[in-house]
Amino acid sequence: MANAHMRKKEPDKVRRSLLDRTAKLAVDQGPAAITIQAVATAAGVTKGGLLHHFANKQALLEAVFADLLKQLTDEIDRYMAEDPQPFGRFTRAYVRAAFADHKLGVRSPWAALSVTMVADPGMRRLWSDWLDGHLAAHRATDDTPLLEIVRLAADGVWMADLMGQDRAEPRDMTGLEPQLLALASRPPSA
Known part of the structure; x- marks a missing residue:
């Protein structure tokens, strides 16, 4: 130096x-x-x-978090590009991304910064702005109560995985992803 x-x-x-x-x-x-x-x-x-x-540690952490959100956006965009069905496309991509992070386990930067996100108002604001922006952009295809339930369930899997990382036997959640994807593929009731 x-x-x-x-x-x-x-x-x-x-x-x-x-x-x-x-x-x-x-x-x-x-x-x-x-x-x-x-x-x-x-x-x-x-x-x-x-x-x-x-300018300070907080600005650095927020920049790292924003960078992770950019990576998440890119991942979701890739999943959406592979999905030919418009209805629920964002939600299915969101589920896939949540489970991809689950498969990374403790090596994921998301896991390391998650506790900070929960406790820090600046990080929560970044997350909320990111999610609100994506939900607004996909309102025409992903704005149903069922799809919101699916996204909240994916968040729950992610949080349960994070909270259970110290368990002697990790939970087997492999069967949940296909179930959530199937729910997110149901057309809205007429």
Whole structure:
């Protein structure tokens, strides 16, 4: 770091490294391990370099969370592109994404940052804005009580998985995904 001023400036790469290192610290050591110094050290920059990109720890955490939401959006978009049935398409993609995260288990950055999301108003706002935006965009195809129940059930599976990570025997939830997908494929009652 002594020759940092001689390095070629690549702010996008530095920012990406800071986001990735923060997520990795959360996965490897838990959210409590995320400090400005720990992230700066892991990314090979000074604390001042980190603070050039993110004003404080909260801004860094929110940027990591926003980055995870972008990844979730991309994943859901991929699932939606593969689904030819318009009705319930977003909900089925949401379920698939929830179960894909379930299959990742404790290695998932979502698992590491979930507790922070529940306790932090800024993170909850980011999540709520993300979900509200997607629900508004898919109102024509995914705005029924049954599809809302399916999405809430997927959230419940995700939360149960998170809360049960310390269980000696993990719950077998493999049969739930096809059931939720089947419910999300039912046409609305006439």
